[in-house]
Amino acid sequence: xxxxxxxxxxxxxxxxxxxxxxxxxxxxxxxxxxxxxxxxxxxxxxxxxxxxxxxxxxxxxxxxxxxxxxxxxxxxxxxxxxxxxxxxxxxxxxxxxxxxxxxxxxxxxxxxxxxxxxxxxxxxxxxxxxxxxxxxxxxxxxxxxxxxxxxxxxxxxxxxxxxxxxxxxxxxxxxxxxxxxxxxxxxxxxxxxxxxxxxxxxxxxxxxxxxxxxxxxxxxxxxxxxxxxxxxxxxxxxxxxxxxxxxxxxxxxxxxxxxxxxxxxxxxxxxxxxxxxxxxxxxxxx
Amino acid sequence: xxxxxxxxxxxxxxxxxxxxxxxxxxxxxxxxxxxxxxxxxxxxxxxxxxxxxxxxxxxxxxxxxxxxxxxxxxxxxxxxxxxxxxxxxxxxxxxxxxxxxxxxxxxxxxxxxxxxxxxxxxxxxxxxxxxxxxxxxxxxxxxxxxxxxxxxxxxxxxxxxxxxxxxxxxxxxxxxxxxxxxxxxxxxxxxxxxxxxxxxxxxxxxxxxxxxxxxxxxxxxxxxxxxxxxxxxxxxxxxxxxxxxxxxxxxxxxxxxxxxxxxxxxxxxxxxxxxxxxxxxxxxxxxxxxx
Numbered sequence: 001x002x003x004x005x006x007x008x009x010x011x012x013x014x015x016x017x018x019x020x021x022x023x024x025x026x027x028x029x030x031x032x033x034x035x036x037x038x039x040x041x042x043x044x045x046x047x048x049x050x051x052x053x054x055x056x057x058x059x060x061x062x063x064x065x066x067x068x069x070x071x072x073x074x075x076x077x078x079x080x081x082x083x084x085x086x087x088x089x090x091x092x093x094x095x096x097x098x099x100x101x102x103x104x105x106x107x108x109x110x111x112x113x114x115x116x117x118x119x120x121x122x123x124x125x126x127x128x129x130x131x132x133x134x135x136x137x138x139x140x141x142x143x144x145x146x147x148x149x150x151x152x153x154x155x156x157x158x159x160x161x162x163x164x165x166x167x168x169x170x171x172x173x174x175x176x177x178x179x180x181x182x183x184x185x186x187x188x189x190x191x192x193x194x195x196x197x198x199x200x201x202x203x204x205x206x207x208x209x210x211x212x213x214x215x216x217x218x219x220x221x222x223x224x225x226x227x228x229x230x231x232x233x234x235x236x237x238x239x240x241x242x243x244x245x246x247x248x249x250x251x252x253x254x255x256x257x258x259x260x261x262x263x264x265x266x267x268x269x270x271x272x273x274x275x276x277x278x279x280x281x282x283x284x285x286x
Numbered sequence: 287x288x289x290x291x292x293x294x295x296x297x298x299x300x301x302x303x304x305x306x307x308x309x310x311x312x313x314x315x316x317x318x319x320x321x322x323x324x325x326x327x328x329x330x331x332x333x334x335x336x337x338x339x340x341x342x343x344x345x346x347x348x349x350x351x352x353x354x355x356x357x358x359x360x361x362x363x364x365x366x367x368x369x370x371x372x373x374x375x376x377x378x379x380x381x382x383x384x385x386x387x388x389x390x391x392x393x394x395x396x397x398x399x400x401x402x403x404x405x406x407x408x409x410x411x412x413x414x415x416x417x418x419x420x421x422x423x424x425x426x427x428x429x430x431x432x433x434x435x436x437x438x439x440x441x442x443x444x445x446x447x448x449x450x451x452x453x454x455x456x457x458x459x460x461x462x463x464x465x466x467x468x469x470x471x472x473x474x475x476x477x478x479x480x481x482x483x484x485x486x487x488x489x490x491x492x493x494x495x496x497x498x499x500x501x502x503x504x505x506x507x508x509x510x511x512x513x514x515x516x517x518x519x520x521x522x523x524x525x526x527x528x529x530x531x532x533x534x535x536x537x538x539x540x541x542x543x544x545x546x547x548x549x550x551x552x553x554x555x556x557x558x559x560x561x562x563x564x565x566x567x568x569x570x571x572x573x574x575x576x577x
Binding site: 050069071074075077088091094 | 289290297372373375379381382
C-alpha cells in the first residue's frame with residue numbers, strides 16, 4: 001500500500017469537512033474522489049498532500065514517498081515562459097537532473113510552446129504544463145485537484161488520455177478529484193464522498209451495477225395493456241409512452257418480449273455514473 | 287534560492303508598468319523639482335555660489351532614497367501575490383522550504399532596490415549633466431554605490447514589516463500608493479525639512495529613509511559645501527539643518543551617528559520580522575492542530 005488514510009477527519013470550528021474517511025491507495029492505481037461541490041474533496045486532498053493536518057485520524061505513507069500535485073488553480077507564473085517556469089521549479093528540488101525539464105517537455109508534448117509565456121497559453125496547454133510541473137520530481141503519486149474543470153470536452157478527453165498513458169507507461173499512481181462523473185468511469189477505484197463522508201467505494205462498473213438503474217423507454221399504441229402485461233410497475237407513463245427503471249437488463253428483455261406486438265419503438269439505456277451518483281447523493285443543490 | 291531570485295527579478299522587470307509605477311514616487315520628485323520647484327529654490331539660494339549644481343545634487347540624494355523605498359516595496363509585493371494565488375503552497379511542497387523562500391524575497395528585493403537606484407541615478411545624472419554640466423567623481427560614486435546597497439537593505443527590512451500585515455494584492459496597491467506619495471514628503475525631498483513645521487519635522491526624523499537621504503546628500507554635496515561655507519560654520523550648520531543634509535536630534539548628527547541609527551533601525555526591523563514570523567508559525571501550528 002502506497003498510502004493509507006485511517007479515520008481521516010477534518011473540522012473547521014463546528015463544520016465537519018471530512019468525516020471519518022478511510023482510503024487505501026495501491027501502487028499504480030488510478031483513484032477518483034467524486035463528490036458534489038463542497039463535499040470535502042479538496043479538504044481531503046489538502047490533508048493527503050500534507051498542506052493541512054487532520055483533526056483526527058492517521059495518514060500512513062510508504063517510505064520516502066514523493067508527491068506531485070496539480071492544484072486546482074494555476075500556480076505557475078503568467079509572465080514567464082513555459083521553459084522558465086519549469087526550469088525554476090526544477091531547481092527547487094534537490095535531486096532533479098538537468099535533463100528532467102526537457103524530458104517532461106517531450107513527454108507531455110510541450111515542444112511547440114516552450115518559449116511562449118504561460119499566461120498566453122490556452123486552458124488545455126496550461127493544464128499540460130501544470131502536469132509537467134508536477135512530474136518534475138518523479139513523484140510516486142500524482143495528485144490532481146479537479147484537473148479538467150473549465151476545459152472543453154476535447155481538452156478534457158486529451159488530458160484524460162494523457163493521465164491514463166502516464167499511469168500505464170510509468171506505473172504512476174494517480175489520485176484525482178472531479179465532479180465530471182463520466183471521468184470516473186475509467187478509474188480503478190472510485191470513492192464517492194458527500195458531506196465529508198464516504199458514501200460508496202468500488203470500481204466504476206461495480207458502483208453503476210449496484211446503484212444505477214437501467215432505463216427502459218417504450219413507445220406503444222396501448223399503454224394500459226402493456227402495463228397489465230408486465231409485473232414491474234413503470235416509474236412514469238404518458239398517453240403513448242411507458243418508462244421503467246430496472247435493476248438489470250434481463251427484466252427489460254422480459255418486458256420487451258412479452259409485449260412485442262404492442263411496441264412501436266423502444267430505447268434502453270444502461271445506468272450511468274450520473275444515475276448512481278444522484279441515487280447516492282440525492283438531488284439537493286449544495 | 288538562486289533560481290527563485292532569478293524568478294522574482296524576471297517577474298519584476300517583465301512587468302513594465304509595474305516598474306514604472308514603482309518609480310512613480312521618485313519620478314514625481316524629479317519632475318516636480320524640474321517643473322515647479324527648481325526656479326523658486328534657485329532664487330532663494332541665489333546668494334550661494336554654485337546654487338544650481340548644489341540643488342541638483344540635493345534633489346538626487348532625496349530621490350535615490352525614495353527610489354529604494356518604493357521599488358523594494360513593489361518587489362516584496364510578489365510574496366503577497368504568491369500567497370494569494372497559492373503559489374506559496376506549491377513552493378513549500380518542494381525541497382526549498384519556507385526559510386529559503388522568505389530569504390529569496392528579501393534578497394531579490396534588495397537587488398532590485400540597488401538596480402533601480404542605479405538606473406534613477408543614471409537618468410538624473412544624465413539629465414543634469416546635459417542641462418547644468420553636473421558631474422560626480424569616481425570616489426563619490428563608490429561612496430554612493432555603497433550607500434545604495436545599505437539603503438536597499440534598510441528599505442527591504444522596513445518594508446517587509448509593512449508587507450507582513452497585508453494579505454491581499456488589492457490592499458497592497460493601496461499601501462503602495464500611500465507609501466509612494468508619502469515617501470517624498472517623509473524623506474524631505476518635495477519640501478526641505480527646514481521649511482516644515484515642527485510636527486512634520488519629527489515625522490521626517492522617524493522615517494528611516496530620511497537618514498539615507500541625508501547621507502546621500504553628504505556624499506554628493508560635501509566637497510562643494512566645504513568650499514562654499516569655508517569661512518562660516520554657522521551658515522553651514524544652518525544650511526545643513528534646513529536642507530536635511532544633516533538631521534538634528536539634540537545636535538546635528540555626524541555621519542557615524544547617522545549610520546549607527548540606520549544600523550539600529552535595520553537590526554530592530556529584523557528582530558521584529560523574525561519575531562513576528564516565529565509568532566505566526568506558532569499560531570499556524572496551533573490552528574493546524576485546531577483545524
